[in-house]
Amino acid sequence: MTQPAQSPELARLPEFEKAVLRVKELSLWYGATQALKEISLDIPERKITALIGPSGCGKSTLLRCINRMHDLIDGVRVEGQLLFHDRSIFDPEVDVFALRRRIGMVFQKSNPFPKSIYENVAYGCRIHGIGARSELDEIVERSLVSAGLWGEVKDRLRESALGLSGGQQQRLCIARAIAVEPEVILLDEPCSALDPIATQVIEELMRGLADRYTIVIVTHNMQQAARVSDYTAFMYLGRVIEFGETGELFVKPRVRATEDYIRGKFG
Amino acid sequence: MISLTAGALAANLLLVGGLVALVAVNGLGHFWQADIAALVQSDGTTLLGEIADRELDSDESGQPRERWRVAVGNRDLGGSDFRWIDASQVTGESWPSDAGVLEREEWGRFYGFPVAIRNGESVRVEGTEPVWAALPELLRENRASRAAKVDALAAEIRGLNGQIERLRREGRDTNELQVRYEEAASALSAREAELLADVLVMRTADGREKAIPLSQVVRAVRANALGARGKFALYGSRLWEFLAGEPRESNTEGGIFPAIFGTVLMVMLTSLAVAPFGVLTALYLREYARQGIVVRAVRIAVNSLAGVPSIVFGVFGLGFFVYLVGGSLDSLFFADRLPTPTFGTGGILWASLTLALLTVPVVVVATEEGLAAVPRVVREGSLALGATKFETLLRVVLPAALPGVLTGLILAMARAAGEVAPLMIVGMVKLAPSLPLDGEFPFLHLERKFMHLGFHIYDVGFQSPNIEAVRPLVFATALLLILVVLSTNLTAILVRNHLRRKYAGSAI
Numbered sequence: 001m002t003q004p005a006q007s008p009e010l011a012r013l014p015e016f017e018k019a020v021l022r023v024k025e026l027s028l029w030y031g032a033t034q035a036l037k038e039i040s041l042d043i044p045e046r047k048i049t050a051l052i053g054p055s056g057c058g059k060s061t062l063l064r065c066i067n068r069m070h071d072l073i074d075g076v077r078v079e080g081q082l083l084f085h086d087r088s089i090f091d092p093e094v095d096v097f098a099l100r101r102r103i104g105m106v107f108q109k110s111n112p113f114p115k116s117i118y119e120n121v122a123y124g125c126r127i128h129g130i131g132a133r134s135e136l137d138e139i140v141e142r143s144l145v146s147a148g149l150w151g152e153v154k155d156r157l158r159e160s161a162l163g164l165s166g167g168q169q170q171r172l173c174i175a176r177a178i179a180v181e182p183e184v185i186l187l188d189e190p191c192s193a194l195d196p197i198a199t200q201v202i203e204e205l206m207r208g209l210a211d212r213y214t215i216v217i218v219t220h221n222m223q224q225a226a227r228v229s230d231y232t233a234f235m236y237l238g239r240v241i242e243f244g245e246t247g248e249l250f251v252k253p254r255v256r257a258t259e260d261y262i263r264g265k266f267g
Numbered sequence: 268m269i270s271l272t273a274g275a276l277a278a279n280l281l282l283v284g285g286l287v288a289l290v291a292v293n294g295l296g297h298f299w300q301a302d303i304a305a306l307v308q309s310d311g312t313t314l315l316g317e318i319a320d321r322e323l324d325s326d327e328s329g330q331p332r333e334r335w336r337v338a339v340g341n342r343d344l345g346g347s348d349f350r351w352i353d354a355s356q357v358t359g360e361s362w363p364s365d366a367g368v369l370e371r372e373e374w375g376r377f378y379g380f381p382v383a384i385r386n387g388e389s390v391r392v393e394g395t396e397p398v399w400a401a402l403p404e405l406l407r408e409n410r411a412s413r414a415a416k417v418d419a420l421a422a423e424i425r426g427l428n429g430q431i432e433r434l435r436r437e438g439r440d441t442n443e444l445q446v447r448y449e450e451a452a453s454a455l456s457a458r459e460a461e462l463l464a465d466v467l468v469m470r471t472a473d474g475r476e477k478a479i480p481l482s483q484v485v486r487a488v489r490a491n492a493l494g495a496r497g498k499f500a501l502y503g504s505r506l507w508e509f510l511a512g513e514p515r516e517s518n519t520e521g522g523i524f525p526a527i528f529g530t531v532l533m534v535m536l537t538s539l540a541v542a543p544f545g546v547l548t549a550l551y552l553r554e555y556a557r558q559g560i561v562v563r564a565v566r567i568a569v570n571s572l573a574g575v576p577s578i579v580f581g582v583f584g585l586g587f588f589v590y591l592v593g594g595s596l597d598s599l600f601f602a603d604r605l606p607t608p609t610f611g612t613g614g615i616l617w618a619s620l621t622l623a624l625l626t627v628p629v630v631v632v633a634t635e636e637g638l639a640a641v642p643r644v645v646r647e648g649s650l651a652l653g654a655t656k657f658e659t660l661l662r663v664v665l666p667a668a669l670p671g672v673l674t675g676l677i678l679a680m681a682r683a684a685g686e687v688a689p690l691m692i693v694g695m696v697k698l699a700p701s702l703p704l705d706g707e708f709p710f711l712h713l714e715r716k717f718m719h720l721g722f723h724i725y726d727v728g729f730q731s732p733n734i735e736a737v738r739p740l741v742f743a744t745a746l747l748l749i750l751v752v753l754s755t756n757l758t759a760i761l762v763r764n765h766l767r768r769k770y771a772g773s774a775i
Contacts, residue, residue, distance in 0.1 A: 069651060101653035111644040114667045123662070124652040173648065180652060 013231075014245070017044035020184060020214050021066060026080035028061060028070065035061045037238040038080065043184075043231075048206060048215040050229035050246065052222060054266065057235040059218045060108075063186050066216065067103040068096050084184075101128060104177035108189040110169035112161035112176075117153050120161045120172055124180035139179050147175035148205050167198025174205065178213070185209065187217040191224065203228050222262055226250050234258045287749060294746045297739030298505040300498050303366045303378060303490045305472060306337065306352065307359035314339055314350060315366060315378045315472035317490075321354070336735075340368065340376035341471060348375055348736045364492050365395045369469070370485040372515060375736065379469040381487075382476060387464050402467070402487050409465055409481040416458045424451050436603045509743060518698065518727050519737045523744055528702055529615070529695075529717035530684060530751055536619035536713075537626065537683040542676055544623060545630025546665075552631070553638045554660060566635075573628040581689025584621030589613055589693060609714050613694030615703045616713035621693050622686060626679035633678065637671020638664060673763040677756050684752040687721035695719045697726050720748040 013019055019042035028036040036058045043049050051059040061070065068089060070076050081088050089099055101124070112120050121140045130136060140157070144150040149171045153164070161172055170190055177185055187206070191199040206215060206228050219225050225232050226246060233243040234257075242249060242258045253259040260266060301317040308314065316339035326332045333354035342348055369377040381398040384391045384405060392401045427448045434441045465481040488501060512522025548569070556562045593610035601609040610616070641664050649659040665672075687695075696716040703715045728734075728741035 067651060069647065072647070072650065097653045097655055099653075100651055105647075105651035107644050107648065107651075109644050111642070111648040113645060113648065113663050115663075123649070124654075127649075127652060127654045127658055127662075176648075176652065 013042040013044055017042075017047065019043060020045040020085065021216075022081075022083040022086075023062070024081040024083065026062075026065065026078065026082055028058075028065065028079075029077045030073070031075045035238055036065070039235075039238075039240050041233055041240050041243060043214065043216060045214050046210060046212070047230040048210050048217060048228055049231045049233065050225035051216065051218045051233050051235060052220075052225050052261075053235035053241075054261065055220075058238040059235045060188055062235070063188055063216060063218050064105075066184070066186055067100045067105055069100075069105065071096065101180050102182050103184040103186060104180065104182035105186045106170070106173050106177050106188065106190050108192055110166060110173050110193070112164070112169050112172050114160070114162060116158050117161045117164070117172065118157040121175050121179050124176060128180060143175040143179040144172075146178055146209065147171045148201065148208075149175055165198075167194050167201060170194060170198070170202060171205065174202075174209075178209070182213065184214045184216065187215065189218050189220060192220060199224070222250075234261060236261070287746075290742050290746045290749065294739055294742030294744070297743055298502050298509065300368075300488060300490050300493065300501050300505075302362050303368060304337075305359075305361045305363050305366065306357050307361075308352065309356045309358050313472040314352065315363075316340060316350075317368075319349065338376070338736075340378045341477075342733075343374040344471065344475065344477065348733060362491050365399065365489070366491060367399070367487060367489045369467075369479065369487050370520075371479065372483045372485060375516065375520065375733075377469060377477070377479065379471045379477070382468040382470050384481070385466050385468060385478070391465075398467070399489055405465070406481060406484060406487065409462065413462055413482055417455065417462065420451060420455045420458065424448065424455065427451060510747075514698065517731070518723065519731050519733055519740065523718075523720065523723055523747065525699055525702055526718040526720045526723040526744070527747065527751060528704070529699065530720045530748070531755070532703055533615055533619050533622070533690075533717060533719065534680055534684045534755055536615065537622040538676055538680050540620055540623035541626050541630055541679050541683075542672075545627045545675065545679075546634050546672055548627070549631045549634035549638060550660065550665075553635045554656075554664070569628050569631050572624075573632075577625055577686055578688045580621055580625045581692045584617055584624070584689060584693040585613070588617040588620055593617060612714075613692065613696075613716060614714040615694055615717045618690050618694040618717070621689055622683040625686065625689065626682050629679045629682065630672070630675040633675025634668065634672045637668035637674075640671065641667045670763050670767050673759060673766070677759040677763070680755050680759060681752055684748070684755060685721065687719065687725065690719060691722065695722050697722070697730075720744055720751065724748065 021043040023039050023041040023043075026036055026039045027034060039058075039062060041062075051062065053059050064070050065078065065082060066084075066089075070078070078090060082090060084099070084103070087094070113123060115123070118140055121143050122136045125136060125139055130139070141150060141154075144153060149168060152168060153172075161169065164172060170193075174185075174190075191202050194202065203224065206217070209215060210230075217225075217229065229246045231244065232246045232249045234241045234249065234253075234255075236257055242253060242255045244254075249258065250262060253262065301319075303315060304318055306314045306316075314337055316337045318335050319338045320336035322334050322336070323331060324334065335352050335354055335357075337350050337352060338348060339345060339350050340348055363380070365380055366378065367381060369379075371377060381395055381402065383393045384398055384401065391405075392398050427444055431441050431444050431448060434444065462482045463480045466478040467481055467484060467487075468476055468478050470476050486504075493501065509522050510527070511524050513525065514523060515521035552562055552566060552569075556565075589612060593608070593612065593614075597605060597609050597611040645667065646659055646664060649663045650656070654662070694716050696718065699716050699718045701712075701715065703712050703717050704710060705712070724741055724744050727737050727744065731737050
């Protein structure tokens with residue numbers, strides 16, 4: 001297959017959407033290997049944007065750039081810009097810890113801390129200086145309710161989070177992410193290790209959260225992208241090939257590669 | 268393969284169990300009071316004592332014979348505590364109910380029959396039965412008056428001594444205190460002489476009489492009239508004395524409390540020093556340092572430290588801690604006491620630090636492994652919430668690695684408790700005049716020398732002239748050392764398991 005270049009009109013957001021995050025010609029290298037190639041993408045506010053594409057296409061890398069988790073890897077170099085509320089997050093003056101508070105993240109493998117359920121949710125708040133008991137109690141309850149976990153764990157908040165099931169752990173991680181009241185939540189294949197029922201629960205949860213948060217989700221599962229997202233970006237070999245409203249992209253993709261991928265011809 | 272591994276495990280368990288059982292049987296028998304036998308031999312002499320051993324061997328002509336080892340005590344009269352006798356020469360054996368054994372402050376045990384209790388020239392009680400009846404009350408009385416008269420005065424003299432020492436250092440006049448000191452000292456010796464006037468007259472099996480001051484009698488036991496309950500009570504009381512008492516007779520009698528205390532305190536100080544030191548080192552090596560050739564070299568060096576012979580650490584501790592650090596401390600803060608060293612000589616602090624150095628590799632290695640076992644996604648979870656690296660380490664990684672850290676600390680404590688050689692030159696002594704922890708300000712005296720169970724075993728077992736009498740004591744001390752190591756480890760293991768349960772299912 002030939003290497004398709006990204007054309008600007010394929011990544012444009014409709015006029016009525018407000019872009020919270022604007023990726024502009026972003027390139028990223030791991031050492032000598034280029035993982036992202038001049039990516040441009042606008043991410044709309046309070047919508048769910050799905051990043052799809054075959055393994056190794058750079059979708060997780062792009063996601064991790066958004067809250068600068070790529071900083072943690074040695075030998076990474078970026079070029080181009082990533083604007084959050086029209087300010088570059090690569091600006092050396094940006095407080096990366098404050099940025100990560102505003103852009104939360106949920107990982108592929110659920111990663112609760114080896115602490116109690118309560119402490120897991122309260123952790124972010126404690127880090128950011130909220131220590132008052134009553135306030136924490138309220139935040140923990142609100143976050144767990146939002147994550148749809150309150151009913152299941154309200155009597156065992158003091159027990160270890162590691163005793164929860166996989167789906168519960170993943171929802172706990174979502175509760176933990178929303179406890180610090182971020183604007184954007186990044187989800188990196190949040191359901192890849194879950195059974196269909198737990199997946200469905202998380203998907204419903206995401207739909208509910210979209211009223212309040214901007215959500216970016218990386219997924220391998222095209223049905224999932226079609227079900228939950230408002231916008232979808234198809235990535236291939238480090239580029240965004242096509243970006244558009246989910247219904248349109250899945251029904252009548254404009255690029256051949258997108259069509260091949262979503263019809264299951266490769267990937 | 269299974270049978271091989273299982274066999275190896277079984278052999279190990281058998282060895283450990285056998286060792287502990289051997290030590291326990293040999294050591295714990297020491298506190299049991301056997302009946303006192305009166306043995307008449309064919310040459311007409313009578314021996315009074317406990318039959319400690321019966322042994323079969325053959326005489327010069329190859330005939331089998333039986334020999335008995337009899338604990339006869341009375342070292343001040345007979346010269347030795349034990350006698351070997353030929354069983355065939357024993358013509359009469361009886362168990363006199365009025366015989367008794369005295370445990371004394373000096374000269375070991377005395378076997379004999381009580382005759383009278385005198386005060387100076389006047390007789391207070393006479394006859395075997397009346398003496399046995401009156402003895403417990405009189406011993407209590409003697410002890411009470413000792414506590415009332417002598418101990419208070421001795422404490423006063425200690426206080427005066429300290430004051431004089433202080434005044435002397437400040438270069439002030441000590442004459443007035445000197446006079447009070449002399450008065451107190453003479454009063455003390457007068458009172459001690461007064462207490463010595465109460466004597467118990469005992470008759471040995473061969474008819475000799477011996478007057479023993481009541482204040483010298485630790486315990487008077489009428490062994491053959493005790494009965495099972497009395498013997499168990501006596502056993503408990505002796506065991507307690509062994510655990511909680513002060514040593515007497517150059518450590519061959521009395522208790523070993525100062526040694527237990529010294530060992531436990533030293534292990535605690537060692538873990539206090541080694542835990543932060545080792546954990547911080549491991550944190551730097553694993554979390555902050557750039558992994559490369561230098562870190563690898565440092566890691567190899569740290570691991571090799573564990574293989575350095577412990578006496579080398581002792582020599583280093585002497586040179587570095589005692590002479591260099593201690594000497595500098597002395598010249599900076601305790602210059603007025605020189606040339607008497609304060610920290611510039613061996614002490615429990617330097618011993619603990621030396622052992623901390625010795626055990627730090629164990630803690631570093633275990634902590635590094637614990638840190639490595641914390642999954643990357645868990646760290647990222649914390650960082651993604653806006654936590655700094657330090658916050659992540661402190662609040663997530665370190666708590667998750669804590670069971671691993673404690674495993675290292677447990678191993679370090681076990682090593683520290685069993686180590687003797689390096690301590691001999693950095694502060695451990697045969698007999699310490701006072702505990703490193705007492706009621707005198709500042710309560711914890713880190714500069715003091717201390718006693719240690721390991722050294723106690725060596726000292727009692729191999730430096731004592733009276734080896735037969737102390738052999739069971741060596742076993743008992745060894746058993747206690749094993750118990751101390753075991754219980755410190757057990758405490759740490761319980762703490763670790765508690766933490767593991769708290770973080771149930773964590774990777775470590």
